[in-house]
Amino acid sequence: MAAFFEVENLTKRFGGLVAVDNVSFSIERDEIVGLIGPNGSGKTTLVRCIIGILSPTSGRVRFKGQDITHWRPWKVVQAGLAGTFQVVKPFRRLPVIANVMVGCLCPRITRRGEWVKSTPVKARDALEFVGIMDRALEPAANLSHGDLKRLEVARAISTEPELLILDEPFGGLNPAETDLVAKSMKRLHKGGRFGRLHSEGPAMLIIEHKLSDLMKIVDKVLVLNYGQLIAYGPPEEVVKDPAVIEAYTGKEVPIA
Amino acid sequence: MFRGLFGNFRWGVLPVPGRVIAVVFFVIIFVLPLITDDRSTLHMITLASIFAIFAVSWDVLSGYTGQVNFGHALFFGVGAYSSGLLYRFLGWDPAVTVPLGALIAALAGVVTCLPALRLRGPYLSLLTLAFPLLLAEIVRAIPPEIAGGYVGITGLPRLAATPMGRYYLCVVIMLVAVLVMWKLTDAGSKYVRTGLIFHAVREDEIAARATGINTIRYKILAFAIGGFFGGIAGALYAHLLTVAGPGTLGIMMSFQAIIWVIFGGIVSIYGAVVGVFTLYPLVELLRGTPVHDYRFLIMALMVIIILLFMPEGIAVRIRDKIERQCPRCKLSNASWRRQCRACSADLRYVADS
Numbered sequence: 001m002a003a004f005f006e007v008e009n010l011t012k013r014f015g016g017l018v019a020v021d022n023v024s025f026s027i028e029r030d031e032i033v034g035l036i037g038p039n040g041s042g043k044t045t046l047v048r049c050i051i052g053i054l055s056p057t058s059g060r061v062r063f064k065g066q067d068i069t070h071w072r073p074w075k076v077v078q079a080g081l082a083g084t085f086q087v088v089k090p091f092r093r094l095p096v097i098a099n100v101m102v103g104c105l106c107p108r109i110t111r112r113g114e115w116v117k118s119t120p121v122k123a124r125d126a127l128e129f130v131g132i133m134d135r136a137l138e139p140a141a142n143l144s145h146g147d148l149k150r151l152e153v154a155r156a157i158s159t160e161p162e163l164l165i166l167d168e169p170f171g172g173l174n175p176a177e178t179d180l181v182a183k184s185m186k187r188l189h190k191g192g193r194f195g196r197l198h199s200e201g202p203a204m205l206i207i208e209h210k211l212s213d214l215m216k217i218v219d220k221v222l223v224l225n226y227g228q229l230i231a232y233g234p235p236e237e238v239v240k241d242p243a244v245i246e247a248y249t250g251k252e253v254p255i256a
Numbered sequence: 257m258f259r260g261l262f263g264n265f266r267w268g269v270l271p272v273p274g275r276v277i278a279v280v281f282f283v284i285i286f287v288l289p290l291i292t293d294d295r296s297t298l299h300m301i302t303l304a305s306i307f308a309i310f311a312v313s314w315d316v317l318s319g320y321t322g323q324v325n326f327g328h329a330l331f332f333g334v335g336a337y338s339s340g341l342l343y344r345f346l347g348w349d350p351a352v353t354v355p356l357g358a359l360i361a362a363l364a365g366v367v368t369c370l371p372a373l374r375l376r377g378p379y380l381s382l383l384t385l386a387f388p389l390l391l392a393e394i395v396r397a398i399p400p401e402i403a404g405g406y407v408g409i410t411g412l413p414r415l416a417a418t419p420m421g422r423y424y425l426c427v428v429i430m431l432v433a434v435l436v437m438w439k440l441t442d443a444g445s446k447y448v449r450t451g452l453i454f455h456a457v458r459e460d461e462i463a464a465r466a467t468g469i470n471t472i473r474y475k476i477l478a479f480a481i482g483g484f485f486g487g488i489a490g491a492l493y494a495h496l497l498t499v500a501g502p503g504t505l506g507i508m509m510s511f512q513a514i515i516w517v518i519f520g521g522i523v524s525i526y527g528a529v530v531g532v533f534t535l536y537p538l539v540e541l542l543r544g545t546p547v548h549d550y551r552f553l554i555m556a557l558m559v560i561i562i563l564l565f566m567p568e569g570i571a572v573r574i575r576d577k578i579e580r581q582c583p584r585c586k587l588s589n590a591s592w593r594r595q596c597r598a599c600s601a602d603l604r605y606v607a608d609s
């Protein structure tokens with residue numbers, strides 16, 4: 001039985017730099033997985049290769065039994081895999097709600113019988129879900145960085161993904177807001193309806209710098225360092241892993 | 257390079273006082289032939305209607321979708337020449353050649369779009385600039401018996417027998433074409449999703465892709481729409497003047513569309529119409545006056561003044577003056593109202609934007 005989502009020997013080179021080096025892992029349908037690593041360890045690059053914004057140099061990505069390597073980003077989204085950007089990419093001059101309405105126009109949803117008419121209501125529910133409904137009618141350019149991060153999340157969940165990849169969703173949020181978003185991610189993961197917003201109960205891959213924010217919500221953690229996967233397992237074990245401690249404290253790794 | 261051009265536009269439908277002005281404008285245009293039968297005035301408005309279709313089609317492609325096209329004359333010329341050739345070799349009526357010419361221009365839009373898909377911003381613009389010039393050279397190079405050479409394909413049948421018939425035909429086609437394009441680009445529409453998607457493609461193509469939008473398909477669609485309506489304008493123009501000449505492919509034609517739209521207000525549809533109906537008659541009315549030789553200079557000065565003092569365009573600026581957005585429900589209200597017409601929020605202390 002093939003895994004729900006699987007990355008196999010994925011490598012991405014930028015000229016001489018190997019940003020992602022032969023990474024393999026898999027995610028089950030009901031998991032929330034964290035991906036951590038120091039600055040420049042290739043987390044964002046890995047995600048961009050998965051969602052089709054970058055084309056990996058080699059390796060495979062499989063999702064729900066399909067090989068989605070080198071697929072166009074919109075096909076990936078339409079297959080049920082949505083991601084957010086670390087460097088936020090809102091539609092700046094459109095109202096916040098219109099940003100989310102674009103996600104609601106995804107063929108994945110319209111094919112299911114929801115029609116353009118219902119998008120504003122649904123977009124509003126998505127904004128409500130991440131907690132920025134009060135800014136709905138302002139141009140996205142007016143939002144603070146933390147709110148833009150939440151807008152990214154709202155836009156991604158409006159496409160009703162089955163696997164949601166969040167690139168540093170807590171960046172720019174204060175601890176209280178972090179807690180709030182983390183809780184709503186937990187709720188989203190359980191699935192169900194939030195007003196008109198439908199949740200498939202997506203599996204999640206959450207990228208963060210530090211593990212502390214993730215500890216409570218993730219089932220497993222992947223650790224990247226210099227593009228290589230150095231640890232994979234439950235968070236309690238990973239924090240004790242010497243290789244991980246080395247990577248974060250920056251000491252020379254002794255030659256094994 | 258083009259970021260500054262778009263400014264902060266308001267999206268949505270043409271509301272309250274603006275709507276009244278639009279209705280008054282069309283009523284005036286419709287009764288004008290009953291008031292005057294001055295042929296040159298009628299001819300001028302007929303041409304302005306054709307150019308309005310052309311300018312609005314540029315706004316859809318370049319303003320809304322952000323594919324800034326410096327060679328929009330390609331579609332005008334392809335529309336003109338295809339209807340000319342269809343008449344010359346098949347003897348068909350304008351009723352057939354105009355729609356067919358528009359379809360061929362839409363096809364031209366799709367074809368030019370394919371190499372243009374990989375380019376963005378100034379590079380795209382420069383590439384598109386080359387296409388009509390290239391086609392004009394080709395037209396001049398092939399034997400005049402086929403494409404008319406430097407003169408063009410002459411002796412095309414008129415659109416209608418009388419000036420008034422031509423006038424009404426063009427005005428009605430303009431009205432319908434503008435309404436269709438307005439609906440297609442209306443981001444607030446309940447039934448059409450293209451408007452919102454065009455906006456998204458312009459704002460951030462990568463983000464649009466990652467939100468599940470097939471941006472390639474929608475860019476092709478925008479080029480096809482731009483080409484189709486640009487082609488209608490070109491075909492009408494050819495039949496109106498009874499000649500399809502290389503001037504329809506000229507650089508002047510491309511840039512006039514841009515000037516009209518920016519003068520009136522980009523990303524607004526109505527701005528393009530206002531731009532054409534202000535600048536085109538202005539230049540025409542100065543013909544034969546003492547400042548005849550300076551009429552394009554005067555137009556250029558006006559455009560520069562507008563760009564300096566109201567970069568959002570004259571029509572958009574006026575609309576901002578006479579309308580005010582309700583701070584609560586964002587519905588547009590006449591600026592002299594005290595309460596919002598929908599949610600009755602107090603409007604008296606809302607600052608002018």
Ligand SMILES: Nc1ncnc2c1ncn2[C@@H]1O[C@H](COP(=O)(O)OP(=O)(O)OP(=O)(O)O)[C@@H](O)[C@H]1O
Nearest residue numbers: 014019037038039040041042043044045046086209
């Ligand atoms: N488009 C690119 N071209 C060349 N090099 C790149 C490109 N994108 C990323 N890199 C390099 O790849 C490496 C990995 O970068 P990446 O952004 O994936 O790291 P990250 O783990 O997301 O870091 P952070 O925690 O700062 O977000 C870095 O050394 C970066 O400089």
Ligand SMILES: [Mg+2]
Nearest residue numbers: 043044045086
């Ligand atoms: Mg990153």
